[in-house]
Amino acid sequence: MLDILYIEDNLNEIDIFKRVLSHLVNPPSFTVLSNGSDAIDYLLQQGIYEDKTYPMPRLVLIDLNLPGQNGFEVIQQVRANTGTKYLPLLVYSISDLADDIRRAYNLGANAYLIKPQSYQEVSELMRRAIDFWLTPNQYVR
Template structure:
């Protein structure tokens, strides 16, 4: 089972995420995809993933500003599919714009996290997110 799908195009952010996941015990399994288009293909089993059965994650962390399809478009398409409708989708963005937050929630995001500035703050936030979404909450699987 895949614990986390992280959709992030910034390689520095992805490296920080990798390091933090490696420090956790137990270390969650994860996949990082660098574009909204790749994420949609992966989650909806289309494009290069057509005919495959990629593992659905227990949690999707998604940036909003992505190449190809934006994070908003990913959320919209994921929520429109019966296969992925109930996946936990958590926006992880540097945007503090209330319009972005409102739009993300309107499209079906489960939560909206603003990327902290310091490594220690990122570490604490990721630990809390993993504890909540992977250990404490239960996803609905039809």
């Protein structure tokens, strides 16, 4: 089982994410994909992921500014597919623009988290998000 799929192209952000998770008492399993097109293929089990068995994540953290298809396009395609329609999608972006937040929610994001500036704030935000979305929360496919 895969706990988190993190869709992010910034190597510094990926490194911070990995360090934060490594310091948790029970770190979740995770996979990182660096562009939106690969994320769509993975989640919809198409392209290079077709006819192969890959674990579906319990939670998706997605940046908006991605190469290939952007985060908005990923959300839209994941929500349009019956197999991933209810998958928890959390936008994790540096953008605090009201239009981006509104658009993400309108497309079906479950939450919109703005990336904090300090490592300690990132650590606390990730811990709280993981505690909520992976511990008590349930979803159906």
